Amino acid sequence: MINFIQGFNPVQGNKMKAKLSKDISTEEKIKHAARVIFTRKGYAAARTRDIAAEAGINLALLNYYFRSKEKLFELVMMENFEQFIKGIRTLLNEEETSLETKIENLVASYIELLTRQPDIPLFVLHEIRANPKILVRRIGVKDLFEKSVFMKQFRSAVRQKKLPAIHPVHVLMNLMGLTIFPFVAAPLLLHAVIGDQKEFLALMAQRKKLIPMWMKAMMYAPRLPIP
Amino acid sequence: MINFIQGFNPVQGNKMKAKLSKDISTEEKIKHAARVIFTRKGYAAARTRDIAAEAGINLALLNYYFRSKEKLFELVMMENFEQFIKGIRTLLNEEETSLETKIENLVASYIELLTRQPDIPLFVLHEIRANPKILVRRIGVKDLFEKSVFMKQFRSAVRQKKLPAIHPVHVLMNLMGLTIFPFVAAPLLLHAVIGDQKEFLALMAQRKKLIPMWMKAMMYAPRLPIP
């Protein structure tokens, strides 16, 4: 059903002309609006009318440029998914940095991304849940973690008894859970235990330093005596 | 718009009679089907026709018993939300148990719950995001954490220098992130880094022991020398 597209251009000539116009093109306006609405409400709850209104254009134009709601969604989904795993691949595969440095870099850049775009994780995870097939089409995710330099270093450290033997997926879950989950749970936390948006973001800024520290403590935990 | 109801009974007499019939009542069948469909797909993507089919009954009956899709949803939402915070209140407020024991109990019971009903967190968080107002109507959540015995014990431990001073919300985020996030991210992890459902559940079973250990390590981390 859902089918990723690379770059759908209904009227190539017109599109190129539009791109040359002085300010932002209509196509870009629609794409940006779609990104906002889809990411906030999800595919099923999003209305093409809302997207058109958000873009400040007519509803018919949406179909003129992107043929269908689904096609437009696939574009946004792909972008958001790319954002979601953006940087991970690069950071996990830095040859020269240590395990600890990689974690620091990953956490910091992720928290900065999610501070700007806090709705991405919930969107991506919800839509993947709704339609797992969209993932099958994406390549590279399967081996992203398993064949990374990070993983190689981790296994090596375990072999050299510098780390306790533990399934590496636990490390990944911990890292993601500590970093991403607060943003996913923010709508709940904001009404339950945190005062306002500002306080939340301040806490997340703190976590840039805290999470790497905690990750270290966790990775070495089984060999440490706890007071 | 969304408005929680306590117990909507269109035809009280008929309902009571149905409850006396030998096997499961139609009302219960619909409610169960609604729970399955809504929790899996979310409010917007769920179709009343799918719910009726899942229940093995006619579409008209759904409206006969529950008047509208929204009313039915509120029921499921309330149930799921209760599940989501179920046990937390009790466990956080046990007077006699230590901080460590509370964490152990909480993690274990939560992982068991989510093993049976893995879709609850993503459902609850997505629907709260879609309509934060539904939370405002719920009472007790605001002070659930802040005024708990857990919190009192935590603050006391900090005062006695047994724990480093840190915002207690970090502890809550860590606990939830480590425990709940794997279930939220499961649809992604299952295609990316984990083989199958069985392996996933085995990992989650391990985490019942691991998370309390990690939580200890994290809580004491700032005072521990990291090798």
Added chain:
DNA sequence: GTCTATAACGTGATAGAC
């Protein structure tokens, strides 16, 4: 390229027979 008007369709809800 952009608009208005409208078609085509899916979905929630109901009327009415049994």
Added chain:
DNA sequence: GTCTATCACGTTATAGAC
């Protein structure tokens, strides 16, 4: 209580004028 048939409406998509 349960069903079939149908309505009413919102939403996506398109035709056609400009």
